[in-house]
Every structure is written in C-alpha cells, then in structure tokens.
Amino acid sequence: MKILLLGKNGQVGWELQRSLAPLGELLALDRHSTEWCGDLSQPDSLAQTIDRFAPDVIVNAAAHTAVDRAESEPELCHTINAQAPQVMADAARRHNALLVHYSTDYVFNGSGTAPWSEEDETGPLNVYGQTKRQGEQAIAGSGCTHLIFRTSWVYAARGGNFAKTMLRLAKEKEALSVINDQHGVPTGAELIADVSAHAIRATLTDRQLGGLYHLSAAGETTWHGYASHVIATAAAASVPLKVGPDRIQAVPTSAFPSPAQRPLNSRLNTHKLQSRFGLHLPAWQLGVDRMLAEHLGDSK
Numbered sequence: 112m113k114i115l116l117l118g119k120n121g122q123v124g125w126e127l128q129r130s131l132a133p134l135g136e137l138l139a140l141d142r143h144s145t146e147w148c149g150d151l152s153q154p155d156s157l158a159q160t161i162d163r164f165a166p167d168v169i170v171n172a173a174a175h176t177a178v179d180r181a182e183s184e185p186e187l188c189h190t191i192n193a194q195a196p197q198v199m200a201d202a203a204r205r206h207n208a209l210l211v212h213y214s215t216d217y218v219f220n221g222s223g224t225a226p227w228s229e230e231d232e233t234g235p236l237n238v239y240g241q242t243k244r245q246g247e248q249a250i251a252g253s254g255c256t257h258l259i260f261r262t263s264w265v266y267a268a269r270g271g272n273f274a275k276t277m278l279r280l281a282k283e284k285e286a287l288s289v290i291n292d293q294h295g296v297p298t299g300a301e302l303i304a305d306v307s308a309h310a311i312r313a314t315l316t317d318r319q320l321g322g323l324y325h326l327s328a329a330g331e332t333t334w335h336g337y338a339s340h341v342i343a344t345a346a347a348a349s350v351p352l353k354v355g356p357d358r359i360q361a362v363p364t365s366a367f368p369s370p371a372q373r374p375l376n377s378r379l380n381t382h383k384l385q386s387r388f389g390l391h392l393p394a395w396q397l398g399v400d401r402m403l404a405e406h407l408g409d410s411k
Contacts, residue, residue, distance in 0.1 A: 112315075115166035116140065117149050117157075117199075118173025122267035123213060126304035127172055134308060138164055142173070149173070151195035152187060161202040168311060169199050170211040174243070178217070181238040182370040192242035193249060200253035209256050209314055209321070211307060216263040216295060216327075218244040221374020224294070226331075228380040229261075229323045237371035247323070256318045258310055260303065260326040260384075263377045264337075267300035268402045273334070274341045275406060281342050281354040291335035291361035295377030296327040299398035310388055320387060325379040328395035335361045340396060344403050 112135030118124040119139035128139050140149025140160075147164065148156035151173050161169065175181060175191040196212055203210040217240035218233040235241045250257050266272040280287055306326055314320045332340070343356045364373060381392055 112136065112168065113164065113166045114138070114168045114170065115161065115164055116170045116172065117151065118171065119149070121172055122265055122270065122300040123303050124172035125269055126267065126300045127170060127307065130304040130308040131170065131311075134311065135167070138166070151191040154190065154195050154198045157195060158198045158202055161199065161206070165206055166208050167206075168209045168211065168315070169203055170307070170311075171196060171199055172213060174213070175239070178237060178239045178373075179370040181242070185238045185242075188238055188242045189245070192239070193245035196246035197249035197253070200250045200255045200257065203255035203257070204253055207256075209258070209311065209318075210250060211258045211311060212246065212250055212260070213303070214247050214259055214261045215240065215243050216261060216377035216379055217374060218247065218261065219374055219376070221376045223376055224378075226378035226380035227325070227376070229325060229383055236374055239371060251323070256314070256321045258307075258314060258321055259323045260307065261323070261379060262298050262303055263327045263379055264295045264297045265300055265303065266297055266399075266402065268405045272402075273297075273337065274399060274403060277338045277341050278345055278350070278352075278406075281345070281352040283353070285353055286358045286360060287338065287354050288360040288362045288366060289335040289338040290364050290367065291333045292363045293373060293375050293377065294331055294333055296329075296331055296379065297337055297395045297399055298327040299402060302328060302393070302398055306384070306388075306390060306392075309390065313388055324384040324387075325381050326384055327379045327381060327392070328398055329381075329392045330395045331378050332395065335359060337399075340399065341403065344400060345407065348407055350407060
C-alpha cells in the first residue's frame with residue numbers, strides 16, 4: 112500500500128510519520144519538499160504529484176492555521192484550506208484512494224454549552240473556520256472515499272504549545288491572566304495520529320466507514336483550567352515557578368482582543384467515532400501529563 116502524507120513536519124504530521132509507517136510505503140512531504148510538491152499553495156503541482164505517486168491513501172495534515180493572520184490573507188488561506196483539498200479529493204476519486212483530512216472546531220459558531228455533533232449546523236466566525244468548512248464541503252461533494260476528522264485545541268510534545276508557554280511565563284512573571292470563557296478539549300497530536308491509523312485500516316477494509324467524525328480527548332476544560340492543571344503538575348514535580356495555580360487570574364476573551372473572533376464553545380461530541388471504530392478516547396489530562404513528563408524531563 113502506498114501512502115502520501117502532506118504536512119509531515121506539523122504537530123499532527125510529525126506523529127503521523129510514526130503511526131502510518133507500519134501501514135505501507137510512506138511518502139511524507141511538506142511545503143519545502145523538492146522532488147515532489149507538498150506545497151498546498153500550489154494546487155496544480157500538488158495534483159501532478161498525486162497523479163505521479165498514485166497513492167492508495169492521501170493524508171492531509173497540512174493547513175493554513177495562523178488564525179489571526181488569515182483575516183489579512185483570505186485568498187492564500189482559501190487556496191490552502193479549500194482549493195487544495197478539492198484537488199486532493201478529485202485526485203483521490205481518480206485513483207480510488209482514501210483521503211484523510213483534518214478540520215477544526217472553528218467551523219462552529221461557539222454558541223451554547225452542548226458538545227457539537229457531526230450533524231449540527233456550522234457557522235464559522237472567522238476566515239480560518241470558513242475556509243476549513245469549505246474544504247470539508249469540497250471533499251464531501253467530490254464523491255471520493257474520505258475520513259474528515261474535526262479536532263480541537265491540538266498540542267504536541269514537539270515544538271511550542273500552550274502548556275510550554277504557560278510554564279515559561281510562570282517562571283518569569285508574578286501572576287498570569289488566562290481566558291476562562293472558551294470551553295474545549297486539549298487533544299494530543301499523538302492521539303490523533305494513532306486514531307487515524309486505526310481508522311484508515313478499518314476504512315480500507317470497509318469503505319462504508321468513511322465520513323465525517325469528531326476526534327478529541329475526553330472531558331472538557333477552559334484555557335484557565337488547562338493552565339491551572341499544567342502549573343499544578345509542574346509544581347508537584349518541584350519545578351521552580353513564581354506563579355502557583357492560585358495566582359492564575361481568570362479573565363474573559365475580551366481581555367485579549369484579536370483580529371479573528373474565537374468560538375466560546377469548542378466541545379466536540381465523539382460518540383460517532385468511538386462507536387463506529389470501537390475506540391476509547393482517554394481523558395485530556397492523560398495526554399497532557401504525558402507531554403509534560405517528557406518536556407519536564409528534557410528540561411532538567
């Protein structure tokens with residue numbers, strides 16, 4: 112089996128290189144690849160790469176994810192998040208390949224308090240969410256066999272993330288202010304990659320499993336709750352901090368104005384994914400604790 116992975120060095124893409132390798136011959140690309148085109152801002156060249164490699168599975172872990180910058184470069188964001196997935200979907204249909212694509216909780220308007228299901232009406236608040244929704248629609252309308260995974264609050268042990276930022280600030284400052292009116296679920300790239308590999312194998316056996324799924328860890332929190340958990344875990348590990356969990360001020364989203372509006376409710380209902388693929392999604396704290404153990408161990 113031949114697998115084409117796009118976005119190999121992103122948070123999810125890096126973990127996918129590990130989880131997909133046992134499934135077949137893996138060609139992993141990013142936008143800097145030379146022999147093959149992995150640049151989603153060049154849809155025509157991307158189509159040529161897919162036709163040349165003729166994969167059985169296309170996994171798109173690349174996207175324009177700079178949410179605030181997207182407001183000032185909507186055309187580039189549309190090319191990468193909507194037009195390129197259309198090209199991939201058309202190619203997947205030509206080659207009878209499975210297309211795996213990652214989307215976002217930002218396709219919803221963030222109203223209410225109930226976790227969003229796959230059947231709920233979307234209503235993105237910003238350019239990033241709008242273009243990611245357009246990418247979903249292009250894939251679903253193409254007729255190709257596909258898996259679309261909407262995820263939320265993605266983090267990874269590799270590179271920067273919210274938890275590492277909170278730890279750095281807690282070492283430098285006397286107090287922190289963190290948003291407490293946005294609700295969601297921190298979800299590890301490691302978990303996303305492992306679930307993806309499981310779902311790919313199952314869907315190649317039974318293509319009726321293809322479709323749209325919500326994929327996040329179990330539970331829910333706020334950015335303030337997330338930060339408090341990180342700081343408490345670091346303090347318990349005897350990491351020297353100026354800020355303890357009781358010195359993190361809870362503030363509304365309005366305290367941090369930004370070009371792009373964020374949804375307040377990013378909870379995702381994952382029942383469909385768990386039931387159709389026979390999966391158990393662990394509590395978000397387990398993945399965060401594992402990531403922190405690796406990070407704190409490396410920083411000693």
